[in-house]
Amino acid sequence: MGSPLTLFQKVWNEHLVTQQPGAPGILYIDLHLVHEVTSPQAFSTMRERGLTVRRPDRTVATVDHGIPTLPSPDGTVEGRLSWADELCRKQIAQLEENARQFGIRAYGPSASNNGIVHVISPEMGLTQPGMTIVCGDSHTSTHGAFGALAFGIGTSEVSHVLATQCLLQNQPKTCEVRIDGQLGKGVSAKDIILALIAKIGVGGGIGYVLEYSGSAIRALSMEERMTICNMSIEAGARAGMIAPDDTTYEYLAGREFAPKGAAWDAALAYWKSLPSDEGARFDRTITLDAANLEPMITFGTNPGMGVSVNEKVPTPASYADESQKAGLEKALTYMGLQAGQPMLGQPVNVVFIGSCTNGRISDLRQAASVMKGRKVADGMRVLVVPGSKHVKAQAEAEGLDQVFKEAGAEWREAGCSMCIAMNGDQLEPGQYAVSTSNRNFEGRQGKGGRTLLASPLTAAAAAVTGRVTDVRTLLDG
Amino acid sequence: MEPIKKITSRAITIPQDDIDTDQIIPARFLKVTDKAGLAANLFADWRYLSDGTPKTDFILNQQTAQGAQILFTGNNFGCGSSREHAPWALTGFGFKAVIALSFGDIFRNNSLKNGLLPIQVDEETHQRLKELLDEIPREEWTIDLEQQTLKTPDGATVQFAIDSFSKACLVEGNDELGYLLSFTDQIVAYEVEHHKGVAS
Numbered sequence: 038m039g040s041p042l043t044l045f046q047k048v049w050n051e052h053l054v055t056q057q058p059g060a061p062g063i064l065y066i067d068l069h070l071v072h073e074v075t076s077p078q079a080f081s082t083m084r085e086r087g088l089t090v091r092r093p094d095r096t097v098a099t100v101d102h103g104i105p106t107l108p109s110p111d112g113t114v115e116g117r118l119s120w121a122d123e124l125c126r127k128q129i130a131q132l133e134e135n136a137r138q139f140g141i142r143a144y145g146p147s148a149s150n151n152g153i154v155h156v157i158s159p160e161m162g163l164t165q166p167g168m169t170i171v172c173g174d175s176h177t178s179t180h181g182a183f184g185a186l187a188f189g190i191g192t193s194e195v196s197h198v199l200a201t202q203c204l205l206q207n208q209p210k211t212c213e214v215r216i217d218g219q220l221g222k223g224v225s226a227k228d229i230i231l232a233l234i235a236k237i238g239v240g241g242g243i244g245y246v247l248e249y250s251g252s253a254i255r256a257l258s259m260e261e262r263m264t265i266c267n268m269s270i271e272a273g274a275r276a277g278m279i280a281p282d283d284t285t286y287e288y289l290a291g292r293e294f295a296p297k298g299a300a301w302d303a304a305l306a307y308w309k310s311l312p313s314d315e316g317a318r319f320d321r322t323i324t325l326d327a328a329n330l331e332p333m334i335t336f337g338t339n340p341g342m343g344v345s346v347n348e349k350v351p352t353p354a355s356y357a358d359e360s361q362k363a364g365l366e367k368a369l370t371y372m373g374l375q376a377g378q379p380m381l382g383q384p385v386n387v388v389f390i391g392s393c394t395n396g397r398i399s400d401l402r403q404a405a406s407v408m409k410g411r412k413v414a415d416g417m418r419v420l421v422v423p424g425s426k427h428v429k430a431q432a433e434a435e436g437l438d439q440v441f442k443e444a445g446a447e448w449r450e451a452g453c454s455m456c457i458a459m460n461g462d463q464l465e466p467g468q469y470a471v472s473t474s475n476r477n478f479e480g481r482q483g484k485g486g487r488t489l490l491a492s493p494l495t496a497a498a499a500a501v502t503g504r505v506t507d508v509r510t511l512l513d514g
Numbered sequence: 515m516e517p518i519k520k521i522t523s524r525a526i527t528i529p530q531d532d533i534d535t536d537q538i539i540p541a542r543f544l545k546v547t548d549k550a551g552l553a554a555n556l557f558a559d560w561r562y563l564s565d566g567t568p569k570t571d572f573i574l575n576q577q578t579a580q581g582a583q584i585l586f587t588g589n590n591f592g593c594g595s596s597r598e599h600a601p602w603a604l605t606g607f608g609f610k611a612v613i614a615l616s617f618g619d620i621f622r623n624n625s626l627k628n629g630l631l632p633i634q635v636d637e638e639t640h641q642r643l644k645e646l647l648d649e650i651p652r653e654e655w656t657i658d659l660e661q662q663t664l665k666t667p668d669g670a671t672v673q674f675a676i677d678s679f680s681k682a683c684l685v686e687g688n689d690e691l692g693y694l695l696s697f698t699d700q701i702v703a704y705e706v707e708h709h710k711g712v713a714s
Contacts, residue, residue: 054704055697060679063697065704075597077547082691091701103545124545131547175596175620191598191624193690201694203701207677239532240590243616273593275619339532339593360588364531457541466564478536478594480559 041314043211044280045246048186048311052169054203061205067168069198070154071098071141073132074459075173079195080135090139091202097163098136098143100129101153103459106422106449114147117450125460139199152425152451155179155393159263160427162292166281166308171198176393176475178269182262183289184281184311186246189270209275210320212245213313216253218328223509225403226261227395227473227492229253230268231333231343233325239341242274245321248313249279253327259288260399267394268475271340280312332508334380335477335490337368342477344380346495346507352376371479372487373467380505383489387470388419388500389482390493391449392456395473396424398431400493404473405440407497407511413445414503420447420462422454446500458483471499515629517687521610521657523583526573527647528557533587534594535621539603541595552599553606574607583610584655586647590614592621601628611657613664615640626680627690631659633674643672659685 042050054063069092076098083090090096105120118126129146136143144150150157155176158164164180170187171177173195180187190204197204216229234241247269254262262279269277286305289295296304331345342365344350350369353376356362369376374383390396390404401423413419421441423429429451432438438448455462456474458481464470466485473496477488489505498508543555561572568575585604591614592600601624604612611631625632635643646666653667659681664672683690 051708055700060693061677063694063700065701065708074544078549078598081548086691122545128545128547173596173598175594189596189620191596191601191620191627193598193624193627197691197694200691201698201701202705203694203697205679205690205694239593240616243590243619270594273590273618339534341532360529360531363529367530459541459545476534476536476594478534480540481536484540484542484559484564 041317043313043317043319044184044248044278044311045186045211046317048167048169049208051167052186061207063203064169064206066171066198066202066204067095068158068163068170069096069202070158070170070172070177071096071195072102072154072172072174073100073128074102075192076135076195077128077131079173079192079199080139082196083139083199088200090141090199093140093142095202096141096199097158098132098141099151099154099157100132100145102453102457103128104146104452105460106452106454106462108450118146120461122461149426152427153393153396153453155263155267156396156424156428159183159259160292160425162289162295165289165295165304166285167311171204175270176267178274178277179263179267179393181266181269181276181278182259183285184278184308186276186278188276209246210244212242212247212274212321212323213319214247214249214323214325216249216251216325216327218253218326219256220253220327220330223332223494223512224330225492225494226257226264228330228333229325229327230265231335231340231490232330233323234268234272234341235333235343236325237272237323239271239339240273242269242272245274247272247274247277248319249277254279255282258399259284260397263397264394268340271475281308332492332495334471334495334505335488336372336374336380337365338371338477338479340475340477340490342368343490346380346505348380350374350376350378350380381507383505384469385471385489385499385504386417386468387464388417388496389422389455389470389472389474390420390496391422391424391454392474393424393453394475395493396422396428398428400473401428401432401437402435404493404497405437407494407508408444408446408501409440411444411501413500417500417503418447419445419500420449420455422449422462423451425451444501455482457481471496471505515627515687515689518610518629518631518659518684520659521583521631522654523581523610524578524652525584525586525613525647525655526579526582527586527644528573529588529644531588532590532593535592535597535600535618536594538592538600539597544597544599549602552603556603556607578652581608583608584657585609585612586643587612587614590616590618592625593618596620596624598624598628601625601630605630613643626683629684629687631657631684633657633664635672635674639672
């Protein structure tokens with residue numbers, strides 16, 4: 038027996054093709070996800086160098102960032118794309134052309150499996166435990182929820198993986214994030230990850246792969262685990278991972294690309310070998326008590342600037358570090374918020390429910406549970422954007438679309454939408470939005486827009502009250 | 515990629531911590547299929563008023579920034595989105611090195627592939643360089659990548675760390691794709707031996 042290994046170390050060792058002295062390791066990539074915004078220049082590199090895609094069977098493309106989410110005026114895909122500006126249309130057409138030319142499976146706007154890349158891959162069973170998964174998108178960390186090593190890469194690296202199915206990687210350090218205790222009513226996975234980032238900061242995870250463990254993590258569904266791993270990048274971490282367990286296997290069984298029959302049994306044996314060994318050593322450990330968490334909301338311009346909804350905006354004077362103080366002052370000026378003001382009751386103009394963080398069916402169910410029988414507050418704009426076509430169809434089968442529409446919200450087609458505001462869905466300057474997405478950076482949801490990040494429950498509470506609200510005051514019982 | 519051996523230039527400061535790649539190049543400028551023209555929108559929302567007029571108090575619009583090749587900044591520079599458009603915009607503007615307390619992980623990787631040298635310094639050095647830039651902002655600094663030194667106009671020399679592989683790539687102007695392709699035989703052998711967790 039060798040020394041005890043962590044989940045990360047097992048997946049890393051399994052995929053290391055070679056480690057030359059004085060060079061980064063060459064890591065084999067099992068699944069390469071591609072979208073329209075970060076891939077065109079990589080395909081250009083392939084053409085310029087006369088290269089072919091090494092493993093088209095391990096490469097999957099979708100269109101999500103720039104695609105309009107307004108319903109098609111005539112029910113056709115062309116009609117839907119007519120809402121897109123010329124540059125977005127060109128990028129989408131380029132992706133489809135690149136996929137055709139290089140023989141890659143692409144789920145374009147007309148495909149029934151189309152949707153946000155980090156929603157559709159798990160949905161189809163492409164994302165599996167113990168894999169290495171990359172995409173030219175920082176929220177690739179989402180797939181770590183299955184016990185995969187998954188992280189975002191740049192466009193040059195996209196070309197590396199297209200051509201060689203490998204990446205050069207220096208081995209990151211490991212950090213266990215142990216979360217025990219039971220979440221209270223109205224507190225969800227989004228609140229866990231926002232609380233963690235508020236605690237360690239947006240640079241707190243640099244150089245580490247986080248492994249989330251503990252009873253609170255074990256109790257989460259796969260979709261909730263994806264929400265947590267999704268935002269690992271917002272703490273600066275290379276990746277986030279959760280060891281697979283029965284919840285993982287039950288989620289995967291029967292999905293389109295999940296192994297079947299004897300292949301399932303073989304895969305299951307491998308997956309069951311993945312959890313960190315007893316006594317495995319992490320470079321660092323952080324603990325969080327789930328029982329103490331409350332619904333979270335951000336007040337500033339990075340995801341680490343968050344408090345519980347019942348807390349006040351911090352005062353710069355309370356920060357010892359000059360640079361932190363300056364950062365908070367700049368953030369509050371941009372956000373138009375006062376130091377020391379309560380977050381509760383802060384008026385809001387827009388609510389956005391969707392994204393690769395919180396655009397899955399369980400997120401929509403949570404939002405609908407609050408909005409059912411209630412109306413969107415006067416003057417509010419509320420966008421509900423499913424993460425994929427399948428999520429949309431499922432929500433419609435359950436009547437959730439009716440709940441949203443009857444409340445006065447807009448029910449949209451699938452896409453990244455207002456999370457990145459490339460497709461025309463955006464805030465007006467000065468508007469406040471409570472968003473279930475992942476980034477509250479300046480201008481992220483539209484130039485001059487002000488984003489307050491929160492869970493689907495908290496976002497739905499803001500939708501029906503027009504203010505930052507403690508959702509627990511709206512829940513039954 | 516242009517090889518980098520020595521950089522001699524003024525350094526300019528954008529002092530904030532946690533500057534994310536959405537600030538470096540906002541998402542609405544990512545609707546491109548090539549790398550050209552991004553520099554015009556480097557830091558667009560900090561640099562221009564809503565009517566497109568340059569904000570005179572932002573450093574990139576000032577005379578001192580013209581021709582500057584070294585950017586001095588705070589902690590966690592380039593956090594957030596993986597967009598390689600960020601280093602493309604920075605190098606397009608003329609930057610060849612960024613000095614910071616730390617870097618966003620993906621941004622750092624992307625920079626190294628585009629001839630943009632990320633130099634990480636400790637708190638004490640950072641504070642000293644910051645004060646120096648306040649005192650004598652217009653003097654030239656010299657970065658010698660082969661020696662891994664930064665010479666400042668007060669005569670001081672800072673030694674910085676960089677892994678030998680990245681250094682060699684930058685100094686020789688090599689790209690990593692060529693290196694990876696040279697291991698094709700090992701990659702083939704790996705594929706033959708490993709079948710676990712495969713999607714097909």
